[in-house]
Amino acid sequence: MAEGMLSLSWNNHRATFCHILSTLREKERYTDVTVACDGKFYQVHKLVLSTCSEYFEKIFENTPCKHPVIVLKDVQTDELEALLSYMYEGAVSVAQNDLARLIKAAEVLRIKGLAVPDEPPLSESCSKRVTQSRNASDDRSSPHPKRRRREESNTSLQGAQTSTSPPASPRVSSFESEGETHHSTSRTQSDSRWMDQRSSEREDQSTDHPLDDRLGDHTATSRSSPTPPQVEVMVDETLVKEEMVDHVDNSQDDIVDSGMDYGSMGSDSRLDGSGGGEEDPSSQMLPNKFEPKINPSQGQAQQLPDAVVEALAGPSGMQGWLSGCEMPTGFSGLEGYSGGDGSQDVHPPPQGQPVSQSQAHQLVERETNSQWTGGRRITREWQGLTSSKVHQCPYCPYNTTDSYNFRRHTLKHTGERPFSCPYCSYSTTRKELLKDHINIHTGERPFSCPYCQYRATQKSSLNVHIRRHTGEKPYTCTYCPYQAAQKSSLKSHMLTHKTKDHVG
DNA sequence: CAGCAGGGGGCGT
DNA sequence: CGCCCCCTGCTGG
Numbered sequence: 001m002a003e004g005m006l007s008l009s010w011n012n013h014r015a016t017f018c019h020i021l022s023t024l025r026e027k028e029r030y031t032d033v034t035v036a037c038d039g040k041f042y043q044v045h046k047l048v049l050s051t052c053s054e055y056f057e058k059i060f061e062n063t064p065c066k067h068p069v070i071v072l073k074d075v076q077t078d079e080l081e082a083l084l085s086y087m088y089e090g091a092v093s094v095a096q097n098d099l100a101r102l103i104k105a106a107e108v109l110r111i112k113g114l115a116v117p118d119e120p121p122l123s124e125s126c127s128k129r130v131t132q133s134r135n136a137s138d139d140r141s142s143p144h145p146k147r148r149r150r151e152e153s154n155t156s157l158q159g160a161q162t163s164t165s166p167p168a169s170p171r172v173s174s175f176e177s178e179g180e181t182h183h184s185t186s187r188t189q190s191d192s193r194w195m196d197q198r199s200s201e202r203e204d205q206s207t208d209h210p211l212d213d214r215l216g217d218h219t220a221t222s223r224s225s226p227t228p229p230q231v232e233v234m235v236d237e238t239l240v241k242e243e244m245v246d247h248v249d250n251s252q253d254d255i256v257d258s259g260m261d262y263g264s265m266g267s268d269s270r271l272d273g274s275g276g277g278e279e280d281p282s283s284q285m286l287p288n289k290f291e292p293k294i295n296p297s298q299g300q301a302q303q304l305p306d307a308v309v310e311a312l313a314g315p316s317g318m319q320g321w322l323s324g325c326e327m328p329t330g331f332s333g334l335e336g337y338s339g340g341d342g343s344q345d346v347h348p349p350p351q352g353q354p355v356s357q358s359q360a361h362q363l364v365e366r367e368t369n370s371q372w373t374g375g376r377r378i379t380r381e382w383q384g385l386t387s388s389k390v391h392q393c394p395y396c397p398y399n400t401t402d403s404y405n406f407r408r409h410t411l412k413h414t415g416e417r418p419f420s421c422p423y424c425s426y427s428t429t430r431k432e433l434l435k436d437h438i439n440i441h442t443g444e445r446p447f448s449c450p451y452c453q454y455r456a457t458q459k460s461s462l463n464v465h466i467r468r469h470t471g472e473k474p475y476t477c478t479y480c481p482y483q484a485a486q487k488s489s490l491k492s493h494m495l496t497h498k499t500k501d502h503v504g
Numbered sequence: 505c506a507g508c509a510g511g512g513g514g515c516g517t
Numbered sequence: 518c519g520c521c522c523c524c525t526g527c528t529g530g
Contacts, residue, residue, distance in 0.1 A: 398512090404518060405512070412511080426509090432520065433510065440508075454506090460523060461507065468505080486505070488526070 021048065022088050033060070034069040037080045039415025044084060052087040055110035072109075079105035087111065 024030055024045070031043035050057035059070065072080060079102050085092040086106075094102050106114035391406035392399040395413040400406050408430060411417070417427035419434040423441040428434050436458055439445065445455035447462040451469040456462040464486060467473065473483035475490035479497045484490040 400512080402512095402514075405514085409512080428510080430510085437509080456507085458508070459521080460525090463523080465506075487524090488528090489505075491526090 021045075025084075025088055032067050034067065035080065035084075036069055036071040036414070037075055038077045040077050042080065042084060048087055052112050053110050054112075054116070074108055075105045076101070083109065083111055083114075086114065
């Protein structure tokens with residue numbers, strides 16, 4: 001154009017940009033959204049999420065608050081971590097076995113380049129600004145990764161994998177990073193695979209395999225049954241909790257318009273598991289996720305003073321989450337909830353009492369599939385209710401007026417176990433419980449029987465024991481004179497009656 | 505029957 | 518919040 005015009009171009013702009021972005025994520029700086037997933041919490045940036053997913057974009061559009069919390073229920077942490085890495089860095093390594101899962105998760109969240117075509121900037125109005133840069137750079141990957149190689153699928157995958165992944169760098173089974181050390185936060189261990197150059201300098205791509213280059217054939221399956229994601233958005237400020245059930249198939253517009261499509265239930269969510277049954281967050285998330293927190297010198301199992309327990313307290317994300325922040329973004333946020341401006345609060349249930357008629361009805365509807373599916377929408381609006389604030393658990397019918405107990409309770413659902421045993425992988429939600437537990441390592445038995453030498457680690461154990469001496473047997477069989485000192489004894493006794501009945 | 509994990513209530517600070 | 522109390526459920530000897 002004009003004569004004197006010079007074109008200044010920052011050669012490493014993309015690389016630098018991305019790198020800084022990743023760093024910001026590591027350091028959790030300027031983060032403005034929390035993604036909660038299976039008990040873990042990820043501090044990330046709206047900008048990035050909305051750039052990489054219209055789904056998130058829509059959520060943010062409809063969640064006018066500074067720091068929303070998005071609870072993902074149908075996505076697992078490793079998937080999420082991988083997707084975050086993918087979004088921040090444009091690439092992530094994934095084990096072949098995990099690929100299908102990952103893609104599915106990507107579909108659920110409508111991640112561009114993975115689940116939805118990464119339309120070029122021109123096309124639509126939706127994706128704005130930053131998208132562009134990504135698109136531009138992601139020439140290799142973005143277009144329609146998924147569709148691309150449907151057929152070659154496995155084989156090509158195989159080939160790609162064997163040929164490309166260098167021996168030393170395993171293809172990161174758990175989406176974990178392999179290379180860069182990651183000293184950052186305890187929550188996000190995934191990423192770290194910083195690929196400095198993509199786009200232009202892609203030669204070394206051999207090692208880092210962007211997903212999209214080797215997408216498999218799961219397209220069919222995942223397409224056909226995209227799990228409807230269940231997302232809760234919790235707003236720390238307005239303290240509104242909303243939940244959306246999105247049907248991937250019919251576009252995000254639905255999400256927006258119906259905004260809170262509470263009616264449709266996404267069926268059994270993972271949350272339900274934690275609320276009731278088999279799931280047991282412990283088994284799943286304990287070892288990996290919480291154990292590393294603090295590990296005072298292993299092995300020396302001597303008296304662990306309270307100081308240690310103290311020290312053990314709080315390191316986890318949730319701790320900071322729940323108590324650290326003034327107005328945390330978490331569940332505790334629910335309590336102070338003043339629906340005041342509650343623009344998005346949709347359901348102002350009557351109040352403190354468990355549930356109103358109508359609400360109860362809704363809850364029931366929701367709970368048909370599973371006990372307390374995460375699909376429930378619970379919002380409470382406390383407008384200056386003063387004295388007996390009732391805190392309603394969003395995951396189960398539990399409610400209490402004690403905010404501390406309430407938070408304690410919600411930990412159970414979030415799977416967060418802030419207190420870790422220094423001697424083993426055990427972790428728990430409560431400091432007292434950890435204390436009890438540590439006693440079994442130290443051999444301490446604080447509760448001694450007044451009648452004998454017996455000592456117990458738990459008071460309740462002692463109480464039960466004492467019945468031996470007192471002869472108290474509170475549990476009586478309804479069919480015979482049998483009495484038991486422990487309920488479980490009676491229970492097993494009752495079985496004998498049943499079997500008799502059976503026989504007779 | 506003991507051991508242990510886990511949960512809720514509630515009191516004192 | 519920190520504790521304590523009490524209860525429950527499960528497991529294993």
